[in-house]
Amino acid sequence: xxxxxxxxxxxxxxxxxxxxxxxxxxxxxxxxxxxxxxxxxxxxxxxxxxxxxxxxxxxxxxxxxxxxxxxxxxxxxxxxxxxxxxxxxxxxxxxxxxxxxxxxxxxxxxxxxxxxxxxxxxxxxxxxxxxxxxxxxxxxxxxxxxxxxxxxxxxxxxxxxxxxxxxxxxxxxxxxxxxxxxxxxxxxxxxxxxxxxxxxxxxxxxxxxxxxxxxxxxxxxxxxxxxxxxxxxxxxxxxxxxxxxxxxxxxxxxxxxxxxxxxxxxxxxxxxxxxxxxxxxxxxxxxxxxxxxxxxxxxxxxxxxxxxxxxxxxxxxxxxxxxxxxxxxxxxxxxxxxxxxxxxxxxxxxxxxxxxxxxxxxxxxxxxxxxxxxxxxxxxxxxxxxxxxxxxxxxxxxxxxxxxxxxxxxxxxxxxxxxxxxxxxxxxxxxxxxxxxxxxxxxxxxxxxxxxxxxxxxxxxxxxxxxxxxxxxxxxxxxxxxxxxxxxxxxxxxxxxxxxxxxxxxxxxxxxxx
Amino acid sequence: xxxxxxxxxxxxxxxxxxxxxxxxxxxxxxxxxxxxxxxxxxxxxxxxxxxxxxxxxxxxxxxxxxxxxxxxxxxxxxxxxxxxxxxxxxxxxxxxxxxxxxxxxxxxxxxxxxxxxxxxxxxxxxxxxxxxxxxxxxxxxxxxxxxxxxxxxxxxxxxxxxxxxxxxxxxxxxxxxxxxxxxxxxxxxxxxxxxxxxxxxxxxxxxxxxxxxxxxxxxxxxxxxxxxxxxxxxxxxxxxxxxxxxxxxxxxxxxxxxxxxxxxxxxxxxxxxxxxxxxxxxxxxxxxxxxxxxxxxxxxxxxxxxxxxxxxxxxxxxxxxxxxxxxxxxxxxxxxxxxxxxxx
Numbered sequence: 102x103x104x105x106x107x108x109x110x111x112x113x114x115x116x117x118x119x120x121x122x123x124x125x126x127x128x129x130x131x132x133x134x135x136x137x138x139x140x141x142x143x144x145x146x147x148x149x150x151x152x153x154x155x156x157x158x159x160x161x162x163x164x165x166x167x168x169x170x171x172x173x174x175x176x177x178x179x180x181x182x183x184x185x186x187x188x189x190x191x192x193x194x195x196x197x198x199x200x201x202x203x204x205x206x207x208x209x210x211x212x213x214x215x216x217x218x219x220x221x222x223x224x225x226x227x228x229x230x231x232x233x234x235x236x237x238x239x240x241x242x243x244x245x246x247x248x249x250x251x252x253x254x255x256x257x258x259x260x261x262x263x264x265x266x267x268x269x270x271x272x273x274x275x276x277x278x279x280x281x282x283x284x285x286x287x288x289x290x291x292x293x294x295x296x297x298x299x300x301x302x303x304x305x306x307x308x309x310x311x312x313x314x315x316x317x318x319x320x321x322x323x324x325x326x327x328x329x330x331x332x333x334x335x336x337x338x339x340x341x342x343x344x345x346x347x348x349x350x351x352x353x354x355x356x357x358x359x360x361x362x363x364x365x366x367x368x369x370x371x372x373x374x375x376x377x378x379x380x381x382x383x384x385x386x387x388x389x390x391x392x393x394x395x396x397x398x399x400x401x402x403x404x405x406x407x408x409x410x411x412x413x414x415x416x417x418x419x420x421x422x423x424x425x426x427x428x429x430x431x432x433x434x435x436x437x438x439x440x441x442x443x444x445x446x447x448x449x450x451x452x453x454x455x456x457x458x459x460x461x462x463x464x465x466x467x468x469x470x471x472x473x474x475x476x477x478x479x480x481x482x483x484x485x486x487x488x489x490x491x492x493x494x495x496x497x498x499x500x501x502x503x504x505x506x507x508x509x510x511x512x513x514x515x516x517x518x519x520x521x522x523x524x525x526x527x528x529x530x531x532x533x534x535x536x537x538x539x540x541x542x543x544x545x546x547x548x549x550x551x552x553x554x555x556x557x558x559x560x561x562x563x564x565x566x567x568x569x570x571x572x573x574x575x576x577x578x579x580x581x582x583x584x585x586x587x588x589x590x591x592x593x594x595x596x597x598x599x600x601x602x603x604x605x606x607x608x609x610x611x612x613x614x615x
Numbered sequence: 616x617x618x619x620x621x622x623x624x625x626x627x628x629x630x631x632x633x634x635x636x637x638x639x640x641x642x643x644x645x646x647x648x649x650x651x652x653x654x655x656x657x658x659x660x661x662x663x664x665x666x667x668x669x670x671x672x673x674x675x676x677x678x679x680x681x682x683x684x685x686x687x688x689x690x691x692x693x694x695x696x697x698x699x700x701x702x703x704x705x706x707x708x709x710x711x712x713x714x715x716x717x718x719x720x721x722x723x724x725x726x727x728x729x730x731x732x733x734x735x736x737x738x739x740x741x742x743x744x745x746x747x748x749x750x751x752x753x754x755x756x757x758x759x760x761x762x763x764x765x766x767x768x769x770x771x772x773x774x775x776x777x778x779x780x781x782x783x784x785x786x787x788x789x790x791x792x793x794x795x796x797x798x799x800x801x802x803x804x805x806x807x808x809x810x811x812x813x814x815x816x817x818x819x820x821x822x823x824x825x826x827x828x829x830x831x832x833x834x835x836x837x838x839x840x841x842x843x844x845x846x847x848x849x850x851x852x853x854x855x856x857x858x859x860x861x862x863x864x865x866x867x868x869x870x871x872x873x874x875x876x877x878x879x880x881x882x883x884x885x886x887x888x889x890x891x892x893x894x895x896x897x898x899x900x901x902x903x904x905x906x907x908x909x910x911x912x913x914x915x916x917x918x919x920x921x922x923x924x925x926x927x928x929x930x931x932x933x934x935x936x937x938x939x940x941x942x943x944x945x946x947x948x949x950x951x952x953x954x955x956x957x958x959x
Binding site for chain 1: 818821822823824827830831834835837838840841842843844845901
């Protein structure tokens with residue numbers, strides 16, 4: 102694959118990248134979010150068309166690009182994405198056959214024969230998975246294995262000699278260590294048959310363990326290719342982040358001088374394990390980590406939106422068990438949450454801007470047992486003006502706004518209540534640069550007035566710009582903390598990338614003020 | 616950056632329904648046309664029948680009967696839009712209506728209870744059915760469509776059982792008198808009850824915080840939950856409300872015909888749905904609303920009464936109701952720009 106470029110509008114997201122993978126090789130693909138990894142993969146899937154000049158050569162044969170839909174599959178290119186693409190309520194066998202069921206017309210499916218074949222296939226890989234089991238009843242690891250086996254079988258059907266490329270797109274973040282080992286065993290068996298595997302991951306240790314060579318992308322460019330065994334973790338990190346001048350940053354404040362507003366104590370949830378931290382009055386605290394590290398679970402756990410199995414939250418000195426926390430109770434305590442799923446969990450797209458914006462404060466507009474709609478409309482356009490919502494038309498539906506403007510509306514929705522703590526999950530996803538600065542300004546302003554702000558995000562640049570402190574999570578725990586002047590995009594990226602290394606666990610920093 | 620070019624709209628009014636947009640005048644005209652299309656169609660339909668049959672269709676006796684006798688359908692449709700707004704179906708409303716009217720007949724006419732006691736029992740039964748529906752829907756997380764389809768059929772069985780599958784007449788004249796015999800301005804009282812409920816539900820949905828919460832729950836449960844709305848409680852109360860109002864409809868129905876029969880009440884189910892969905896295409900398009908529902912009922916009633924008076928056979932009634940339901944939903948989908956709706 103040579104000279105791959107891809108332009109979205111005016112920005113070049115992939116610039117003349119060449120990737121060479123040998124048959125029977127496991128090739129790693131690394132890079133930060135936005136480095137062009139997923140674009141590259143989507144070109145291989147035929148989902149994006151590359152710019153002219155790109156070439157794809159498979160086993161000495163030139164493949165015309167862009168590939169029409171379905172061609173990737175016929176060429177023996179198969180994908181396993183993080184969410185695996187399995188239907189949990191159906192059986193393993195049905196999931197294995199889904200490709201055949203979708204594309205072939207068969208008048209009779211011989212289930213017994215298919216089951217026997219599936220068992221045979223699993224046995225070849227040394228797996229004992231019952232083809233009649235429901236996917237939902239399997240442990241996470243076996244689900245991943247089923248997805249990989251299915252993808253590999255697709256390749257074998259496409260080309261008799263196992264010639265093909267299997268692309269594993271971050272299959273490991275949600276797996277326990279033992280599961281990762283099993284997955285690696287399967288990958289090794291697969292490459293023995295001559296198939297090439299492209300393994301996408303953020304986890305440098307894993308890349309060094311399983312891959313032969315690894316290619317690193319940075320800002321759409323090829324940063325370099327390393328021979329995995331010989332390269333150190335630091336070399337990888339340097340290649341991923343690059344050495345650049347840091348971006349501008351807001352004034353550094355020492356937040357430890359401020360009084361503690363809210364303390365989380367021993368929070369344990371689905372991924373979170375016994376996490377404690379303090380957040381000060383008017384502090385902007387960032388939570389980050391790699392995918393699957395659990396940092397994004399924290400806002401929902403504190404808000405009572407997802408059950409926490411243990412832990413307490415101390416609000417202005419008053420302690421409350423998280424098991425009893427619920428959204429109404431959280432709001433009562435002046436905690437607010439702005440989820441990342443803008444039109445799925447944060448606001449209702451087909452209701453109006455005014456209705457969405459004023460939902461938490463409706464009670465203020467009751468006059469003589471009646472909602473005063475003209476006053477509500479006035480307030481909505483006032484807030485719209487204050488947060489620069491464009492167009493500022495309160496009666497328009499929320500879904501008619503761009504992502505950034507919808508986010509302004511939803512931010513106004515909670516900030517007008519002057520919460521003690523506002524928690525945001527990926528607040529600037531899909532938000533353009535201009536609106537982003539306005540959202541940051543609004544957060545800064547609120548923090549200046551004493552609202553504490555918690556931002557869970559994988560956008561390191563954003564965290565570096567607005568946060569007073571950043572907690573870095575790995576495997577459900579806080580493994581590192583950056584504060585004040587030490588925060589930069591690269592510093593956060595570096596700590597995140599190294600967070601899965603065993604060394605990160607030996608000295609868990611003191612996050613809680615004594 | 617604050618002098619955005621859109622301040623002309625700054626003070627723009629938003630209607631309680633919220634969709635009468637202030638955006639552009641041209642859009643406003645389209646909006647208004649859409650909002651009142653059903654009303655215009657209703658008037659046009661009445662005019663057509665009026666021209667065809669000036670002496671029979673437009674006679675005061677006929678108009679008064681249409682307004683009075685179909686109050687039952689109005690009230691039942693209004694009962695339905697409450698859970699529909701909150702995103703739940705209630706298919707048991709028509710059976711509940713029948714059960715309630717049969718309870719009145721059995722307790723009052725057969726067992727000699729006072730009419731007040733019988734009415735109280737009917738209302739309480741409605742509330743109990745609401746609790747049962749809500750219990751299955753919310754505790755076991757079963758789609759409301761399935762639960763209420765089941766309980767509705769179950770209730771029909773109970774009605775046949777307690778009535779011995781017979782029509783029971785002899786209900787207290789007082790009730791009949793207060794429903795259809797007494798008139799104000801020549802229209803039976805039943806019509807005014809329906810009107811009163813219509814005002815109440817319009818006010819509730821448009822001008823109370825509880826009404827807003829209902830709307831949010833119906834549109835997106837996750838958003839509502841994360842905004843601190845107690846979603847299950849809202850749905851619970853909505854299902855009780857539809858149970859209670861449909862049993863009140865049963866009382867009205869018993870008063871309208873002075874008797875109760877075990878079957879005719881259930882035929883109201885489809886017209887009620889047709890009216891609710893057709894109503895959602897007008898006044899505040901895209902939302903279930905009280906006035907739209909009222910207009911829709913009379914649109915359907917005028918159509919059917921007119922056709923019947925023209926001597927068309929009774930099966931036309933089903934064609935009309937069934938066709939109206941599907942067309943209404945298709946129309947409301949056009950209003951919503953064919954966004955898929957989640958009716959569970």
